[in-house]
Amino acid sequence: MAAEPVWSVDPRTGKPREQVAIEATAAEVDRAVRAAHAALPALADRPVRAAFLRTAADLLDGARAHVIEAADAETALGPTRLTGELARTTAQLRAFADAVEEGAHLDVRIDHADPARTPPWPDLRRWKVPLGVVAVYSAGNFPLAFSVPGGDTASALAAGCPVVVKAHPDHPATSELCASVLRRAAARHGLPEDVVSLVHGFAAGVELVRHPLVSAAGFTGSVRGGRALYDAACARPVPIPFHGELGSLNPVVVTGAAAEERAAELGAGLAGSMTLGAGQFCTKPGLVLVPDGEAGEQLLKSLADAVSQGEPAVMLDHRMRDAFVEGVRERAALPDVAAPVTPGAGGEHTVSAGFLTVPAARLTRAGRHDALLEECFGPVTVVARYASREEALAVLARLPGNLTATLHAADGEPGAPELLAALTPLAGRVLVGGWPTGVAVAPAQHHGGPYPAATSTATSVGITAIERWLRPVTYQSTPESLLPPELHDANPLRVPRRVNGVPDPAR
Structure with missing residues (x-):
């Protein structure tokens, strides 16, 4: 079968721009x-x-x-x-x-070789290739x-x-x-x-x-x-x-005390994070646990106000747009699911941001609502209203692996350690405060997590x-003339290393 041409397509119109390759x-x-x-x-x-x-x-x-x-x-x-x-x-x-x-x-x-050990050690030199x-x-x-x-x-x-x-x-x-x-x-x-x-x-x-x-x-x-x-x-x-x-759902937990302290701020911050880049970030918060009650309602109102002000957005391609529209439609049709701001098609080539709400009790056991625990790529998030910390923990216990998990709590809040401990096994990066979109390219960064967030x-x-x-290789009892310079005793290239268990003083 003949190879197909590769076209560059304009997602704003869905029309081909040019043939790029085969x-x-x-x-x-x-x-x-x-x-x-x-x-x-x-x-x-x-x-x-x-x-x-x-x-x-x-x-x-x-x-x-x-x-x-x-x-x-x-x-x-x-x-x-x-x-x-x-x-x-x-x-x-x-x-x-x-x-x-x-x-x-x-x-x-x-x-270095140590014949006095029992059993004795040979000379061992390890690096990565x-x-x-x-x-x-x-x-x-x-x-x-x-x-x-x-x-x-x-x-x-x-x-x-x-x-x-x-x-x-x-x-x-x-x-x-x-x-x-x-x-x-x-x-x-x-x-x-x-x-x-x-x-x-x-x-x-x-x-x-x-x-x-x-x-x-x-x-x-x-x-x-x-x-x-x-x-x-x-x-x-x-x-x-x-x-x-x-894929990643990137759960967020908002405690009652945090909602009482800064409901408006949290709602606006969530709106900015879940709509960033038309909701097409791998770290988009896709499930947010918010307490039932007046403070939680204030957070939802702030979220609705902020999301409603957004303009329709173009997604990366029409296939993703169609999958987003259908995914939102299926989720919104589930029992007890509401859409304070309806997400979906914003036009022929665009989508509108929005969010869904559901009682957290619907997510504590397997059933049709499990679709809400799967990533929906695009500008939508699911807000689950929980009645108790135990109910929030029950939802977290059902989640798969994620890239991120976020906790918003008040300073010194007694229940925060338990929630943080429940979030830690779920993700490769755990935030306390802030929002997960945006990944700093820093030495201490980790962008990965338990499956299906990552396969390693x-x-x-x-x-x-x-x-x-890279993979490690150890040379045993090998003459220095056969070794790479990085493994020579004199360390001519001044690479960081450990010698006999301690940092190399030559460094």
Whole structure:
């Protein structure tokens, strides 16, 4: 069967803009992976690798106007949002360059031989090496920060792994533009351009995860798509790590005392968070537990006022728009579910934000209302009104894994520790106060969580994301002449390490 053309589509009209590429055949995927595998040795030089990442950031900044124009035309996310996303993208490229130069990601540990021990220890020297070719599956809702030049690609390249990216169908032109920038950056430092390759098409994505020379994969997207690729990665003759970010409800608990203190503030804050980017953030608060009573009603009124003032928004594509409208319709039809502000179709190409309410008692046991405990991608949240802390805890006990969980409580509130303890097993990032949308690219960040939020315990944001693409190797009783410089006693490259269990004094 002939390969299909890849079109760039305007989500504001649903009309094709231009043909960008042709879907990759199995043979073309094979060539891309083999070329990436051949480029693996070229990434071994850490200074060159760091310089490449910095140049990639500089070139993306230099192409800012073209990148933002292309991304806005394909996603309707707007220049302001995309300008911030590009800044985040280039900042994380530079942060990984700094990490590569420092060398702490190598996790060097040296234990000298100790014949006096029982049993005696041989000389052991441990560090981490790159896995090999990494397949990256771009996200639809972040055409830069979680796509071709995004965190998965940046962290894999920082680890020394060439990358083959499967472009997202919602922004193929942006993907081609960003891939060309990264390849140009590689060439400037004498690296093969094939350290970064791009393929298009659903079938190409499946071929990619099955290819025997692909050593790991990173994915951001739906539970259905991610789980299918995850299963394929595990079903290979040689299974590979699959680091997928799939779906998340991101529960929020508001205590009675917090609602009494700042109902209006909480309602307005929730409205801003759940409608940000047309509700298309993976960290959107999708379930909010609010106390019954006057304070809870004040919070709902504030939320209704703020959400009602919003304008209809364009979603990333019409398929997502249709799924949102249908998902809201099905949920709103459930018994005891109300819509103080009705979400759904805002026009032929847009959606209107809104929220649903339901008694929390409906969610404490399995039944039709379980649909309210599943992510609905778009500008909607479910507010569950609870009559007691025990009822709120019963709802939390039924939730799957999440990227985030949030607690709003008053200072020193007696029940807060119990609620925080109930939220902690549910998520990779737990907030006390604030709202979960917005993920700081910081060393201490963790963006992941129990399944289905993620398929592994790793993070896809922050410097420790590099650990996904490395594996430890220990050399035993090996002559120094055969060891890499990072494992020499003199530590000529001055990498952070531990020697005989303590930090290296040479550092």
